[in-house]
Amino acid sequence: MARDTFKYTNGEVTVIxxxxxxxxxxxxxxxxxxxxxxxxxxxxxxxxxxxxxxxEQVRKCPSGAxxxxxxxxxxxxxxxxxxxxxGVEVTPNGPILIKTECTITHSDGREEIRKGTTALCRCGxxxxxxxxxxxxxxxxxxx
Numbered sequence: 001m002a003r004d005t006f007k008y009t010n011g012e013v014t015v016i017x018x019x020x021x022x023x024x025x026x027x028x029x030x031x032x033x034x035x036x037x038x039x040x041x042x043x044x045x046x047x048x049x050x051x052x053x054x055x056e057q058v059r060k061c062p063s064g065a066x067x068x069x070x071x072x073x074x075x076x077x078x079x080x081x082x083x084x085x086x087g088v089e090v091t092p093n094g095p096i097l098i099k100t101e102c103t104i105t106h107s108d109g110r111e112e113i114r115k116g117t118t119a120l121c122r123c124g125x126x127x128x129x130x131x132x133x134x135x136x137x138x139x140x141x142x143x
Contacts, residue, residue, distance in 0.1 A: 003019075004018060004019070004020050005017070005018055006018075006019070006042075006044075008042065008044040008046050009046060009071060010046035010047060010051060010054070011071060012051045012070070012071055012072065013046075013051045013054060013055060013068050013069070013070055013071060014068060014069050014071055015044055015046065015054060015058055015066060015067075015068050016066070016067045016068065016069065017044065017065060017066055018064075018065050018067075019065065020128075021063050021064055021065040021128065021131070021133075022063055022065035022066075023062065023063040023065070023095075023119065023132055023133055023134035024134060025061075025062050025063070025119075027057075027060050027061065027062065028057060028058075028060070028061060028066060031057060031060070032048075032049060032053065032054070032057040034048035034049055035048040035049045035053075035054055035057065036057070054068070055068055058116060059115065059116030059117065060116060060117055061116055061117060062095065062097055062117045062118070062119040062132070063119050063131060063132060063133070063134075064114055064116070064118055064119070064131065066116075067115065067116070086098070086100060086102075087099035087100050090122070093136065093141055093142055093143060094119075094122070094132070094136055094141075095119035095120055095121060095122050095132035095136070096119070096120040096122050097117055097118070097119055097120075098114070098117065098118040098120065099117050101113065101114065101115050101116075102114050102118060104118070104130065106130070118131070119131060119132040120132060121133070121135075121136075122136070122141070122143065123135065123136040123139060123141035123143070125138075125139050125141070
C-alpha cells in the first residue's frame, strides 16, 4: 500500500510531502533542484539548501502537496508575508492560485488553513475538490 505522507527534516524544519495531492507542477524541482530532485531517492535532500530557502520554495507549491513545520520553537520562525492585498491568479487553462495564507471553509463547515500557494480547481473535474489535482490537463480544459 502506498504511503500518503512523507516527512524529511534537517533538524530545524520538516518538509511534509503528500504525493496524492501533488499536481506535478514541477515548480519545486525546477527552481530548487539541489533539494527537490525527482530522479533520485529519496527525492528530497534537506541538506541541499538553507532552511529559509527550503521554506521559501515549499510555500510556492500550488497544490499544497508540500508543506512544512518548524521543529523547535526556539528557531526564529519565518513569518508569512503580510497580506496587504490577497493575491489571486487565474492560470490559463488551469487552476485559480491563491498566493497567500488563507482559510478554506469546506461545504461541511470544516475549516482548513493553507500556507503558501493554494491551487483551486476551475475545471470542475478534480477528484480532490476544491483543490486542483491536475485533471484539467487530462480533459483538455480551456478557460
